[in-house]
Amino acid sequence: MTQPLTVAVLIPAHNEETTIGELVQACLDQPYPIAQLIVVADSCNDRTAQVAREAGASLVLETSHADKAANQNDALPYITADVIVGFDGDSRPTRDCITLMLADLAKGYDATCSSILPLQETGFFIEARRFAYSLGSQWWRLCQRRVGRLQVLTGASYAFRTDVVRAVGGFPNGLISADMDITWKLHENGYKAWYTPAALTLTVDPENWAEYRAQMPRWAAGYFQNVARYRGQMWHWRSLLTVGTAMFDLVTLWWWALVVVYNLATWQHLSMFRYMGYWFAGHTALTMYLVSRVVGWKKAALGFAPYTLLNFYNKWLYTKSMCREWFLGRHYASWTGRSGRKTVITPMTRRRRRALAQVGVYAGTAASLAGGYLGSTALWGLGAAAALCIPLSLVRVRGTGRRRAPAPSHTSPAAPPTTR
Structure with a gap:
């Protein structure tokens, strides 16, 4: 008879004292037995670590990486279970969430x-995000x-075989989006990733424009950073179809x-609006x-x-981030959102x-010559303006303004974790 997989719950957290206790308790209340429950309190200036211990965490590490992947890697040597189940510090799994994910891993x-x-x-942003999550779960x-x-593989609620994570060298870091990074690292090494729609985790989402505007640029930048890092994988037909x-x-x-x-x-082709209405x-x-x-x-x-x-804003933001x-x-290099850290772009x-x-x-010269050849004043003027303005717009002017702080390095040595 096959022995059931053992589970280590791993929770990276930053200033999550209001949610970490309920999250730890929700994990311990799961019907699936938990062998280890590790919380990594990163750069916290509140009671996150203390609340996690009081709630029943078996191990609490305190670090100062300001990097999710580095925190998870710090916990990796302590994990002896077969499977790592990860939750964000502001999330809460519903009953049977771990059981359902482990059932798929057992397959x-x-x-x-x-x-x-x-x-x-x-709330406006909550309803929009609920709609997006639901549509994604039933379609994308x-x-x-x-x-x-x-x-x-969403970082808010995942399950990885421990030996697989170790085989790919741990959780990769250096990019602004760690969960997409580990997903494509698994694809790159030929491992099989799955999705368990019946399992459900609730997570704290942005409730106002300031929080939403701080979170979405990181998601958008992280997407294109990962596509660039794993561009060799994009030629595979499966990746081409998905991306x-x-x-x-x-x-x-x-x-x-x-x-x-x-x-x-131009007041032309107005009949197409009828067909666009049908499509909409x-x-x-x-x-x-759905x-x-x-x-x-x-x-x-x-x-x-x-x-x-918000879909129009999101599409504009993703287009801007791609460019x-x-x-x-210029790469998005800070970890922002409710953590309050400042945005840094290299x-x-x-x-x-x-x-x-x-x-x-x-390009401008070619367009200008084409305009002269075709007799198009507009094309000639546009090409001449591009040839002049694009180089000027890229000149770095040094003034008396304040310089942004350099991006924090994710690869430099960090303070070792402490356990208590």
Whole structure:
């Protein structure tokens, strides 16, 4: 008879004294037995570590990495269980969450993650995020699971075989999004990742514009940093299908907006608006149905408008992040959000500035020559302006303004963890 897999719960936390106690208790209350429960309190200036000990954590490490992957790696030598189940410090698994994830690992998968929903009940941003999570759990994640290339094993609630994590060298760091990093590290090494939709974890989500605006740029930047790091994997047909559809979804919104603006400005092809209306109605009905399967029709109706409005902001943010990360070479390097840390974006290198300036001159000159040849004053003027303005915009002007602090290094030696 096969012995059941043993479980070590790993919780990285930063200033989570208000939620860590309930999270530890929720883990201990799971019907699946917990062999170890380790909390890593990172750079905390509150009672996170003390509350975790009082709640029943078997081991509490106190670190000052300001890096999630480094914290998890500090705990790795202490783990003796077969499986690492990880939760964010502001999350709470529902009953049977661990049992359901472990059942999938017992089938032969190397890693899995649960579904996510907001812990809070209501609010504009909460309803939008609940709609997005529900839609993802019924569409995007199931499609990615079918293809065999999950884009991300959510860091808020995951389960990894311990020997697999050790085999890939631990939790990779250096990028702003650690959960996507470990997901693609598993893909790169041929391990099988899964998704357990029946398992559910509740997590604290942004409740106001300041928190939402602080969280989303990190998610967007982390996505494109990971695609760049694992670009060799993107040529595999499974990766092309998964990441390609996400990129197609990103550009389709802007194509749709440009077509609408062009047709309204020229007053042409107005009949297409009727067909676009049919498409929008069908899309709305499908998404509402999928979301209702998770949270019911009432919550689906409440979340549709907030989700749709924020979707435009999210798409703009992801497009902006793609241009900054891939073309400008300026990388998001800080860990922000409710932790209160400041945003740090690395400066563009001198080599990148020169290369972009040369591209601007060549492209602008070519467009200007084409305009002269075709007799197009507008094209000639646009090309001349590009050839002049793009290099000037890349000149780094030194003034009396304040300089941003350099990005914190994720690879430099950090203070050793302490146990109490």
